Each structure stands twice: as C-alpha cells, then as structure tokens.
Amino acid sequence: MLTIFGCPNTRSARAVWALEEAGADYEYIKVDLLKGEGRRPPYIDLNPGGKVPALRDGDFVLTESGAICTYIGDRFPESGLTPPVNTQERARYHQWCFFVIGELEQPLWTMAKHRFALPEKRRVPAVIDTAVWEFGVAAKVLDAGLGDKEFIGGDRFTAADIMLAQTLAWARAFEAPLGHDRLEAYADRLLSRPAAARARAREQA
Numbered sequence: 001m002l003t004i005f006g007c008p009n010t011r012s013a014r015a016v017w018a019l020e021e022a023g024a025d026y027e028y029i030k031v032d033l034l035k036g037e038g039r040r041p042p043y044i045d046l047n048p049g050g051k052v053p054a055l056r057d058g059d060f061v062l063t064e065s066g067a068i069c070t071y072i073g074d075r076f077p078e079s080g081l082t083p084p085v086n087t088q089e090r091a092r093y094h095q096w097c098f099f100v101i102g103e104l105e106q107p108l109w110t111m112a113k114h115r116f117a118l119p120e121k122r123r124v125p126a127v128i129d130t131a132v133w134e135f136g137v138a139a140k141v142l143d144a145g146l147g148d149k150e151f152i153g154g155d156r157f158t159a160a161d162i163m164l165a166q167t168l169a170w171a172r173a174f175e176a177p178l179g180h181d182r183l184e185a186y187a188d189r190l191l192s193r194p195a196a197a198r199a200r201a202r203e204q205a
C-alpha cells in the first residue's frame with residue numbers, strides 16, 4: 001500500500017492527483033503545516049526537509065512532487081502517466097516537469113513567501129510586482145510550448161500536465177494572470193478531469 005503525506009492547498013495536490021489518475025490504492029496522511037507538523041516528529045524523521053509531499057512505498061520514501069508523480073507513472077505503467085524511458089517523449093516530459101519546478105512555480109513561490117510564508121520581518125512586498133511579471137514571462141513560454149495541442153506532450157495526457165495544471169491553479173489562486181486564452185482553456189480542461197476533483201476531495205476530507 002502506498003502512503004502519501006500531504007496538506008490541502010499545497011504541492012501534494014500533484015501527487016494525489018497522479019495517484020487518482022493511476023487508480024492506485026493509497027492512504028492519505030495529512031501533515032498539518034499550519035500547526036507545524038512538518039517540522040517535528042514523526043514527519044521530520046520521515047522527511048528531514050519537513051515539506052510535503054512525501055510518498056512511502058514499503059521502506060522506500062520519496063520526496064519532490066515531480067519525482068513522486070514520475071514514480072507513480074512508472075509504477076502504474078497502464079496509467080500512461082509517464083512516457084516510456086529512453087524516448088524523446090520521455091525527455092520532453094522531463095523538460096516540462098523541470099520547467100514547472102525551475103521556472104513556472106518560482107515566481108508564485110516568491111509571491112507566497114513575501115505575502116505570508118516568510119517571517120514578517122523578512123518579507124519584501126516590493127518584489128511581488130516583479131514576481132507577477134516573471135510569472136507572465138514563464139507563462140508565455142508555456143503557451144508557446146503548448147501551442148494548439150490538447151496536452152503538453154501532444155494528444156496524450158501525462159503527469160507533466162498534472163504538474164503544469166496544478167501550478168496554473170496556484171497562479172489563479174494568487175490572481176497572477178495566465179495571460180493567454182489557450183492556457184486558460186488548458187487549465188480548465190485539465191482541472192475538470194474527474195481524477196483532479198477526486199484528489200481535491202480526498203485532501204479536503
């Protein structure tokens with residue numbers, strides 16, 4: 001049995017969505033970040049980084065949402081969530097997963113840090129405007145990469161779409177404009193998938 005450690009309205013949404021798409025049997029354990037549960041035992045013993053998500057599969061513990069989604073796709077190959085290894089499709093899949101972590105979500109994280117996540121004396125509200133602009137730059141790259149395709153990899157849904165769409169949902173929650181009709185439609189299309197709705201319900205339960 002797989003166990004996912006998560007908290008509503010965080011990056012664990014990506015992992016839970018992937019599990020739902022894969023039809024996996026899994027246990028969800030809430031780590032209440034607002035109560036500081038991420039930074040103390042037992043969770044800190046499992047994940048020294050203190051962050052969610054973390055996935056446990058037997059004795060194996062994995063962190064990093066992109067790695068977790070990829071692991072789930074590989075563990076449930078019939079889900080089609082990850083392209084076969086050693087293919088250009090797989091390389092392209094990785095490109096967009098890394099783009100999420102390295103480019104698309106960074107300005108959003110900057111906004112979060114300087115609005116509420118950092119201790120008050122560390123916040124520099126003046127950077128938020130620049131972060132909104134930076135998000136727009138990354139969103140433009142994504143829009144060009146998506147083009148008129150249904151999914152980022154073409155006509156096949158993968159976990160890279162989960163990573164991207166959850167980040168676009170995050171942008172919407174922060175009122176950072178996606179800036180492109182195609183991206184709006186892409187986000188709507190993906191976030192309305194039944195597995196995405198089940199994942200939201202599971203985390204909120």
Ligand SMILES: N[C@@H](CCC(=O)N[C@@H](CS)C(=O)NCC(=O)O)C(=O)O
Nearest residue numbers: 010011038050051052053064065066
């Ligand atoms: N790169 C990591 C980031 C994980 C992360 O920052 N998670 C946040 C919630 S979205 C967290 O757990 N923060 C708690 C903390 O920093 O104490 C991933 O993609 O999994």
